[in-house]
Amino acid sequence: MAQVEATTERIIAADAETVFDALADYSGTRAKLLPEHFSEYEVREGGDGEGTLVHWKLQATSKRVRDCLLEVTEPTDGQLVEKDRNSSMVTTWIVTPAGEGKSRAVVTTVWDGAGGVGGFFERTFAPKGLGRIYDAVLAKLADEVEK
Secondary structure, eight states: OOEEEEEEEEEESSOHHHHHHHHHBTTTHHHHHOOTTEEEEEEEEOOBSTTOEEEEEEESSSSOEEEEEEEEEOOSTTEEEEEETTSSOEEEEEEEEOSTTOEEEEEEEEEEOOOHHHHHHHHHHHHHHHHHHHHHHHHHHHHHHTO
16 A cells, blocks of 8 residues: 655735634634535534544545544644544645745645555545645635635
8 A cells, every 4th residue: 555645735815823723723714614525524522723623524536435533733833733533544734934924825635545456546546636625625715814
């Protein structure tokens, strides 16, 4: 099994603290940022960054649905890490300043991919699909914080 990785980033016209706070607000803002690929969103513990336990289903394709139960940590300033208890999937959000009143938001998801032919197709196509999904999240994030 090879590790599969998908990374997406966006420059947002809001300071890094505002962007990070919106991402870390699982009990409020985060649900508003999720496109139609996400369903059954539920905060089970916490709700603001470190210590949050959040559930959702992610439908990456018409046939592929992941039931995710994510533990949230903040290992460093400007970083949120979501580790899925149900799989090897780990999503890391990093928000850094990017000039006057701007920030760079980068999201990277990694997981252990399948082997064989199926794994080849997963490594080839899954990063692009997940990139499109997270690009939509980042666009909604920008709309939310640039108001």
